[in-house]
Amino acid sequence: MIAITLPDGSVKQFESETTPMGVAHSISEGFARNVISASFNGKTIETSTPLSTDGELVLYTWRDKKGKEAFWHSSAHILAQALEDLYPNIKLTIGPAIENGFYYDIDLVDNTISEKDLTTIENKMLEIARGKHTFSIRESSKTDALGYYKKLGNQYKVELIENLEEGTITFCDHDNFTDLCRGGHIPHTGMVKAIKLMSIAGAYWRGDENNKQLTRIYGVSFPKQKELKEYLALLEEAKKRDHRKLGKELELFTFSKKVGQGLPLWLPKGAALRERLENFLKKAQTKAGYEMVVSPHIGHKELYVTSGHYEKYGADSFQPIKTPNEGEEFLLKPMNCPHHCEIYNSKPWSYKDLPKRFAEFGTVYRYEQSGELHGLTRVRGFTQDDAHIFCTPDQLDQEFKNVIDLVLYVFGSLGFENFTAQVSLRDPDNPEKYIGSNENWDKAEKAILNATIEKGLDYVIEKGEAAFYGPKLDFMVKDALGRSWQLGTIQVDYNLPERFELEYKGSDNEHHRPVMIHRAPFGSMERFIAILLEHTGGNFPLWLMPEQVSILTLSEKYEKYAEKVLNVLENNEIRALVDNRSETIGKKIREAEMNKIPYMLILGDQEEVENSVSVRKHSEGDLGSMTAEAFSSLLNDEININKKEFIV
Numbered sequence: 260m261i262a263i264t265l266p267d268g269s270v271k272q273f274e275s276e277t278t279p280m281g282v283a284h285s286i287s288e289g290f291a292r293n294v295i296s297a298s299f300n301g302k303t304i305e306t307s308t309p310l311s312t313d314g315e316l317v318l319y320t321w322r323d324k325k326g327k328e329a330f331w332h333s334s335a336h337i338l339a340q341a342l343e344d345l346y347p348n349i350k351l352t353i354g355p356a357i358e359n360g361f362y363y364d365i366d367l368v369d370n371t372i373s374e375k376d377l378t379t380i381e382n383k384m385l386e387i388a389r390g391k392h393t394f395s396i397r398e399s400s401k402t403d404a405l406g407y408y409k410k411l412g413n414q415y416k417v418e419l420i421e422n423l424e425e426g427t428i429t430f431c432d433h434d435n436f437t438d439l440c441r442g443g444h445i446p447h448t449g450m451v452k453a454i455k456l457m458s459i460a461g462a463y464w465r466g467d468e469n470n471k472q473l474t475r476i477y478g479v480s481f482p483k484q485k486e487l488k489e490y491l492a493l494l495e496e497a498k499k500r501d502h503r504k505l506g507k508e509l510e511l512f513t514f515s516k517k518v519g520q521g522l523p524l525w526l527p528k529g530a531a532l533r534e535r536l537e538n539f540l541k542k543a544q545t546k547a548g549y550e551m552v553v554s555p556h557i558g559h560k561e562l563y564v565t566s567g568h569y570e571k572y573g574a575d576s577f578q579p580i581k582t583p584n585e586g587e588e589f590l591l592k593p594m595n596c597p598h599h600c601e602i603y604n605s606k607p608w609s610y611k612d613l614p615k616r617f618a619e620f621g622t623v624y625r626y627e628q629s630g631e632l633h634g635l636t637r638v639r640g641f642t643q644d645d646a647h648i649f650c651t652p653d654q655l656d657q658e659f660k661n662v663i664d665l666v667l668y669v670f671g672s673l674g675f676e677n678f679t680a681q682v683s684l685r686d687p688d689n690p691e692k693y694i695g696s697n698e699n700w701d702k703a704e705k706a707i708l709n710a711t712i713e714k715g716l717d718y719v720i721e722k723g724e725a726a727f728y729g730p731k732l733d734f735m736v737k738d739a740l741g742r743s744w745q746l747g748t749i750q751v752d753y754n755l756p757e758r759f760e761l762e763y764k765g766s767d768n769e770h771h772r773p774v775m776i777h778r779a780p781f782g783s784m785e786r787f788i789a790i791l792l793e794h795t796g797g798n799f800p801l802w803l804m805p806e807q808v809s810i811l812t813l814s815e816k817y818e819k820y821a822e823k824v825l826n827v828l829e830n831n832e833i834r835a836l837v838d839n840r841s842e843t844i845g846k847k848i849r850e851a852e853m854n855k856i857p858y859m860l861i862l863g864d865q866e867e868v869e870n871s872v873s874v875r876k877h878s879e880g881d882l883g884s885m886t887a888e889a890f891s892s893l894l895n896d897e898i899n900i901n902k903k904e905f906i907v
Contacts, residue, residue: 262313276309280446283318293320295445296329303329303443305396321482331356333394333444334384334451334480338363340436341383342476346370351438352415352464352473360479364462366415367474377456380476384454391449392434396442401425404439415464453487454480493740500740502792503634509797509805509854511788512635521632521639523785528805533642533784535803537620540644540669540780543905547665549618549646554598556622560588565758566597567694571727577626591624596752596777599647600759603773608763613773614650614658620784621645635789642784648776649761652702655774659710659749661907662778666734666747668905669780673791674800675746677737680716682707684730686723693727695754703751704730728754729777738794746787750777797855798877802902807894808835809856810872811847813863815839820867824860824887831891835860852877858894860887 260272263282273282279297283290283306296319297306303325310316319326335354342349342365349370354363372380399407401420408416416439420428431440433448445451456478464470481487498504506512511529518524525533541551560579563569572593579588592598599617608615622642631637650658670678684704685693693700707730711718718732725731731750735743752775755761762770781787791799801807808828810821821837828835838847844861851859860872865884872890874882885893 261310263310264313264315266317273310275311278307278309279304279316279318280306282310282316286318290318290320294318295320295326295450296323296443298325303441305394305442305444306446307393307395328356329443330445330450330482331361331480333448334454334478335361335363336394336431336433336436336438336440336444337384337387337448337451337454338380338456338476338478339365339438340387340434341380343436344387345380345383346372350411350413350415353419354438360457360477362475362477364464364473364475366471372459372474372476374459377459377476381454381456384451387434388448388451388454390434391447393447394431394433394444396429396431396440396444398426399428399430401428404428404430408439450482451480452482453484454478455487455491497740497742497793500793500796501634502636502789505792505797506635506789511792511805519639520629521627521637523635523638523640529788531805532788532799532803536781536784536788537644539672539803539902541618543665543668544616544618544646546905546907547616547661548614548907549616552599552602552617552619554592554595554602554619554621556592556624557589558592558598560590562597562601563590563593566594566600566755567728567758568594568597572625575626577624592621593623593625595619595621595623595643595645596647596755596775597759599645600755600761600775603647603649603761604759608649608773610651610763610765610771613763614648614654616646616648618644618646635785638785641786644779644781644784644787646778648778649756649763649773650776651763651765651771652774655706655751655776656710656713658776659706659751660714662749662776663710663714663716663732665905666749666778666780668903669747670734670736672800672902673803674795674901675736675738678746679735679743680711680718681724681733681735681745682711682718682720682730683724683726683733684720684722685725689723693725695728695757699753699757700730703753706751707732707749726750726752726777728752731777736790738790739796740793744790746782746790747780748778748782751775752777798857800901801857801894802898804855804857805834806836806854806856807833808858808860809847809851809854810835810837810860810862811844811851812837812839813844813861815841817862817867821862824862824872827887828891831888831895833891833894848875858890860890 261275262270263273264270280291280294283294294306297304298317299310300314339351339354348368350366350368352364354361404420405417429440429442430437431444456476458477460475461472462475463472510526511532512523512525514523576593577591579590581588602617603615620642622640624640627637627639648658685700711732729750729752731748733745734747736746737743756772756775761773763773765771810824812821818839825835825837848859855877857877859875866872870886871884872887873884874890876882
């Protein structure tokens with residue numbers, strides 16, 4: 260008998276060689292029908308893999324991330340089989356699951372595939388899926404595996420196998436198809452009920468532009484046709500909300516080839532939006548005891564050597580800036596934290612002075628690859644709402660929880676209500692990725708976990724996602740379309756204080772190292788605004804809108820009355836503009852709606868006589884007539900409901 264521990268902590272006894280699917284059946288037949296993948300002692304296995312030792316078993320369904328990975332990886336195998344059936348002399352390379360679906364890279368040899376062929380390939384895939392062919396894994400010797408693919412003339416698989424160790428090579432079989440594969444599949448092809456091939460792209464073998472360019476086919480699949488329809492509808496809505504499209508329509512930002520890729524230019528409306536976001540956070544930070552600092556856009560190379568950033572990012576960063584002095588090199592600032600360490604080092608501190616909280620909206624620069632640039636979400640120059648807290652170890656817990664409160668205030672004011680906290684820890688199997696002692700890492704990871712638990716956050720633990728200098732708490736926010744984004748981060752760091760020899764004099768009159776907290780509630784202004792744009796569809800919270808009210812006159816003769824109404828609004832700190840153009844009122848309303856102006860005030864004879872305004876709300880329509888003063892009160896009440904004061 261073997262003892263199998265399930266995720267809820269329960270332990271069940273089974274006969275040796277029991278499979279994960281057998282365990283699933285022992286729980287319930289209904290549950291077993293939904294199980295599509297499994298892991299044993301942390302290793303992905305098949306649902307048909309015999310279990311011969313005690314261990315921890317996790318069974319995955321479609322609802323689980325690992326379940327989707329197995330589903331989409333299996334779908335990639337079905338795609339590969341369909342392609343081989345339709346184009347017999349192609350050469351297969353790799354076909355992994357990705358965040359939303361899967362792809363397969365193929366060498367077409369002398370074949371061609373275009374977008375119009377995708378429906379034919381989809382139909383072939385569905386035909387294969389309906390066969391309910393079982394996925395099975397078998398081991399192979401290196402010699403046999405090499406011989407198989409050399410006979411087929413597939414140099415790509417040969418190259419992959421040559422880099423594998425003996426005893427680690429496995430093939431996956433289903434129907435009459437076989438492929439080199441590590442494993443992790445659904446029980447049979449019949450679970451795939453709906454397929455959509457999304458696009459065709461070029462991709463260099465192993466991501467190296469010196470290698471041959473292959474054809475990459477992207478797809479997505481689902482266990483129900485209904486889910487595919489919902490997914491495609493979601494994609495259509497996402498297109499409408501694309502921040503690049505909305506940013507252009509709302510005149511927030513632009514890009515210029517002459518300025519350079521990944522370097523956004525903020526237009527007047529976008530710059531005003533950024534300024535309001537900055538002022539919003541600055542006000543809360545001031546209440547929380549932060550002090551604003553400013554650091555230069557470049558720094559001496561040695562600064563980043565000391566911090567460790569050069570070692571970790573130097574090769575992939577902008578090249579050093581050489582000065583007329585021989586051997587002197589500067590770098591565009593990739594991080595604000597080394598600069599803030601030197602600000603701390605500018606004078607001696609006592610324990611009585613701590614914590615010190617230095618905040619900066621500091622622009623940093625990183626050379627992202629051209630293919631990875633995407634609107635505002637991936638750029639080469641971006642502004643971090645950065646702050647660094649230097650505190651004693653005894654202050655760490657409270658300071659960390661205070662930062663959590665600040666992040667939650669930001670999210671609440673901007674309509675991000677659905678989020679999960681992700682505790683990002685080091686990868687225990689790759690210690691070379693990190694700097695600092697195990698002792699410091701243990702203390703930092705414990706501090707984050709304790710604060711997260713005490714604040715009652717819904718959290719998950721992700722190993723391997725820590726920064727190179729310390730663990731972190733990332734906030735994974737779901738937007739209006741259900742997509743997950745990383746926004747806001749808090750990091751505990753014992754290492755940079757050591758590297759920069761930061762000190763304070765303790766109550767014992769001895770010198771001690773402070774603990775450093777890195778935090779950025781927005782993350783970066785660019786990425787935050789992009790996500791906020793897509794989350795709201797451009798309908799920002801009223802307090803943040805560049806233009807809150809459009810005053811629409813029925814004709815030019817009401818221009819003076821419009822100016823009077825505008826003065827009332829401006830005296831009540833409401834941002835408004837007057838549209839006096841000789842256009843029809845219908846056209847003016849349509850344009851205001853397209854520009855997502857929250858409120859429209861229509862002025863004509865009746866309004867001027869009654870000293871009133873006729874109010875329309877964006878997407879809702881007529882709200883009736885009232886005085887400009889009453890309307891101002893209505894708007895400010897709405898603003899105050901959404902934008903609460905930060906309480907320390």
